[in-house]
Amino acid sequence: xxxxxxxxxxxxxxxxxxxxxxxxxxxxxxxxxxxxxxxxxxxxxxxxxxxxxxxxxxxxxxxxxxxxxxxxxxxxxxxxxxxxxxxxxxxxxxxxxxxxxxxxxxxxxxxxxxxxxxxxxxxxxxxxxxxxxxxxxxxxxxxxxxxxxxxxxxxxxxxxxxxxxxxxxxxxxxxxxxxxxxxxxxxxxxxxxxxxxxxxxxxxxxxxxxxxxxxxxxxxxxxxxxxxxxxxxxxxxxxxxxxxxxxxxxxxxxxxxxxxxxxxxxxxxxxxxxxxx
Amino acid sequence: xxxxxxxxxxxxxxxxxxxxxxxxxxxxxxxxxxxxxxxxxxxxxxxxxxxxxxxxxxxxxxxxxxxxxxxxxxxxxxxxxxxxxxxxxxxxxxxxxxxx
Numbered sequence: 001x002x003x004x005x006x007x008x009x010x011x012x013x014x015x016x017x018x019x020x021x022x023x024x025x026x027x028x029x030x031x032x033x034x035x036x037x038x039x040x041x042x043x044x045x046x047x048x049x050x051x052x053x054x055x056x057x058x059x060x061x062x063x064x065x066x067x068x069x070x071x072x073x074x075x076x077x078x079x080x081x082x083x084x085x086x087x088x089x090x091x092x093x094x095x096x097x098x099x100x101x102x103x104x105x106x107x108x109x110x111x112x113x114x115x116x117x118x119x120x121x122x123x124x125x126x127x128x129x130x131x132x133x134x135x136x137x138x139x140x141x142x143x144x145x146x147x148x149x150x151x152x153x154x155x156x157x158x159x160x161x162x163x164x165x166x167x168x169x170x171x172x173x174x175x176x177x178x179x180x181x182x183x184x185x186x187x188x189x190x191x192x193x194x195x196x197x198x199x200x201x202x203x204x205x206x207x208x209x210x211x212x213x214x215x216x217x218x219x220x221x222x223x224x225x226x227x228x229x230x231x232x233x234x235x236x237x238x239x240x241x242x243x244x245x246x247x248x249x250x251x252x253x254x255x256x257x258x259x260x261x262x263x264x265x266x267x268x269x270x271x272x273x274x275x276x277x
Numbered sequence: 278x279x280x281x282x283x284x285x286x287x288x289x290x291x292x293x294x295x296x297x298x299x300x301x302x303x304x305x306x307x308x309x310x311x312x313x314x315x316x317x318x319x320x321x322x323x324x325x326x327x328x329x330x331x332x333x334x335x336x337x338x339x340x341x342x343x344x345x346x347x348x349x350x351x352x353x354x355x356x357x358x359x360x361x362x363x364x365x366x367x368x369x370x371x372x373x374x375x376x377x
Contacts, residue, residue, distance in 0.1 A: 061299050064322070106305050167351055230349070231362050234370060235309070235337075238348035247358055257358065261365045268369050271313055 004179035005152065007188050013151045014192050026051050027092050028193040031136065044088065045077040058083075058091055086132040093139060105149065107236075111229055112139050118267055119225035125263070126221065126253040134221050137202045141222050144186030144203070145170070169243040171207040183207045209246040220249040232268050280327045283319060288312045293327040309337070312377070339374060343367055 014020070029047055033039050049055055055076050062079040063072055073079050080088050116138030123134040148156040155178075163173035171181035187204025201215040206222045213219065227245040230236070250256065255263065290310045296303045298321050304314060310328070318326065346367060353359035 057299075064299060106302055109302070110305075169352055172352075227362075231366055234342050234346050234349075234366060236345070236349060238345055240349060241352040242350050242359070244353050244356060245358055245362065257361065260362060261369070264362070264365050265369050268366070268373060271317060 005185070010147070010151070010185065010188050011192060014189065017151075020193075022051065022054075024193050026054060028195055030089060030092050031195055031199065041077050041080050044080055044085075045075075048076050048080075048088070048092070054092060058088065061091060086135070089132075089136055093136070105145070107240075108142060108145055111233070112142055114229040114233065115139075115141055115222070115225045117270060118228050119221050121266065121270070122221050122225055122228075122253065122263070126217070126255070128217075128221070133198070134218060137199050137218065137222050138225055140186065140190065140199065141203050141206050141226060142182060142186065143189060144182030144184065147185050147189050148174070148182060163241075164239040167241060169241040171243065181207050207243065209249045211248050211252050216252055220252040223249045224253065224255075228264070228267055232264065280325055282325055283315070283323050286310055286315055286318075286326060286328060288315070291329040293329045296323060296326055298323065339371060342370065346370075 026047060030044065033044060033047075048058065058076060058079050059073060062069065062083060069082060073082060083091075116135045119138035120131050120135040123131040128134060148159075159173055159177050160170075162168075162177060163170055166173065168176075171183065174181040183204050183206045187200045190200045190203055198215050198218055201213060202219040202222045205213060205219045206226055209219055209223045210216065211220075223246060227243055230240070230242040247257075250259075288311055292304055292306050292308045292310065294306050296318060303318070303321065303323075304310075308314070346363060347354075350359060350363045354363070
């Protein structure tokens with residue numbers, strides 16, 4: 001089964017299949033919008049309102065008992081004003097992208113949620129300015145696995161067995177058999193959808209941390225959050241292997257080995273809440 | 278399998294079916310319900326859940342969990358930094374279990 005998967009192959013598959021039409025037309029523009037100055041709630045609402053299903057979902061969640069607003073919310077702009085950008089991004093991603101992940105691989109979905117929440121915590125501890133953006137990258141970091149499953153299902157099923165048989169973390173098995181790992185594959189995909197570079201770089205390099213890259217601090221958060229999510233998931237399956245943590249990622253965030261225990265205590269006491277990220 | 282009101286569920290019950298809120302799976306079938314998880318379901322407004330027969334309930338010992346942790350860390354066990362993380366995880370877990 002050894003053989004490489006190259007970027008052109010993935011690009012052709014993304015164009016020829018329409019699996020993620022909503023990501024291209026709805027989620028990617030919303031994520032890209034956050035980096036542009038002078039973006040208003042109206043601009044955001046205009047994109048969301050092009051998709052009736054997404055608009056309905058946002059209103060349904062806003063009016064659910066989870067938020068318990070006193071009055072009924074009937075418009076998307078009102079919902080955005082009340083929930084804020086982050087919640088809207090989460091719901092949009094959930095609607096267009098993570099729903100597929102949830103349906104096909106719930107472990108991956110749960111791991112992505114855990115990683116997002118841990119990434120937000122680490123970003124706060126490391127004094128990041130935009131912690132919510134980091135949470136979104138945490139949600140997306142393993143999106144390459146969804147692409148592997150979707151475009152190369154038989155190869156990926158065999159790869160999983162190979163990883164189990166050899167006791168390897170998934171990214172190591174992927175590199176051995178495909179020549180790339182799910183970080184690179186996810187990064188290519190998100191680049192094709194024109195997501196901002198600070199998101200795509202962190203996704204691409206989350207298993208290949210390099211302190212000399214432009215977005216090294218953001219990538220460091222995702223790298224550490226991913227390892228911690230595996231390390232603290234002590235009821236997870238034994239075949240799923242904890243990947244290696246790069247010490248220099250901790251250093252870039254100005255954490256030391258002596259901080260590890262306190263960070264892990266905080267994470268192991270976290271309530272992992274799949275809706276409010 | 279019994280469908281019960283959330284308020285009747287107790288720490289140690291195991292979900293028989295997924296709990297889904299707003300089309301998002303909150304906890305999968307097979308999840309052990311802890312006090313924390315029951316609080317989350319309460320917060321989300323979940324009224325009823327389906328749990329596995331309590332006579333089949335099995336408490337997982339700390340030794341079993343340690344074994345799982347050892348096996349999950351097997352790829353990185355030789356690395357001092359990762360061995361340190363594993364040691365912390367086990368120790369913190371033991372303290373949390375003792376607190377509960």
